[in-house]
Amino acid sequence: MFLVFFIGRGYNIRHFSTALKRAKMKQKIVLATGNKGKVKEMADVLSDFGFEVVAQTDLGIDSPEETGLTFVENAILKARYAAEKSGLPAIADDSGLVVDALNGAPGLYSARYAGVDGEQADAKNREKLLAELANVPTEQRKAKFVSTIVLLQHPTDPSPIIAQGECHGMIAFEEKGDNGFGYDSLFFSPETGCTFAELETVDKKKISHRARALAMLKTKLGA
Numbered sequence: 001m002f003l004v005f006f007i008g009r010g011y012n013i014r015h016f017s018t019a020l021k022r023a024k025m026k027q028k029i030v031l032a033t034g035n036k037g038k039v040k041e042m043a044d045v046l047s048d049f050g051f052e053v054v055a056q057t058d059l060g061i062d063s064p065e066e067t068g069l070t071f072v073e074n075a076i077l078k079a080r081y082a083a084e085k086s087g088l089p090a091i092a093d094d095s096g097l098v099v100d101a102l103n104g105a106p107g108l109y110s111a112r113y114a115g116v117d118g119e120q121a122d123a124k125n126r127e128k129l130l131a132e133l134a135n136v137p138t139e140q141r142k143a144k145f146v147s148t149i150v151l152l153q154h155p156t157d158p159s160p161i162i163a164q165g166e167c168h169g170m171i172a173f174e175e176k177g178d179n180g181f182g183y184d185s186l187f188f189s190p191e192t193g194c195t196f197a198e199l200e201t202v203d204k205k206k207i208s209h210r211a212r213a214l215a216m217l218k219t220k221l222g223a
Contacts, residue, residue, distance in 0.1 A: 100143065
């Protein structure tokens with residue numbers, strides 16, 4: 001309880017993480033997800049700054065309704081909810097695919113673009129995206145993956161740490177590759193000369209939007 005109170009008094013979380021490292025202590029921080037992969041990704045970054053990442057589902061915390069109009073707003077909303085429910089510092093991310101020709105869609109609704117849940121969701125989302133871009137020429141198929149990460153010291157933190165990463169590319173005319181998930185088989189990266197689904201996972205993680213957001217988070221925590 002002392003550590004949470006200490007942060008809540010407005011101390012800079014960067015200074016606090018330095019104090020934790022010097023004292024060889026670990027402060028728990030709740031991650032607004034139940035995704036074990038994301039927990040590991042965050043833990044790999046935050047452990048260097050004296051934090052122990054705990055998934056909100058491990059604390060019996062559900063997810064709030066995502067009513068924000070931007071990735072930043074949704075990430076803040078999720079982090080604030082987790083901080084309120086847990087009494088701990090919290091971190092959350094929101095991400096999606098932004099396509100220029102579709103005025104930013106699927107955007108915030110990337111995971112539920114086709115309105116389908118379950119195992120068929122990804123395939124149906126890709127199917128809808130291809131249909132929406134059926135008559136759009138190559139030069140107008142620009143797109144980007146966006147990942148926004150927000151870290152709050154406490155629910156009313158007025159100055160959250162915000163880190164955003166982007167990966168630019170274009171939407172292919174057909175699916176290619178068997179690796180990855182979501183829109184990976186349609187997202188062509190000029191940087192690699194192939195779709196994300198054609199990349200090995202280890203290579204994708206080096207250049208992905210989430211990897212870039214995590215790198216920015218690490219830089220800001222170490223500043």
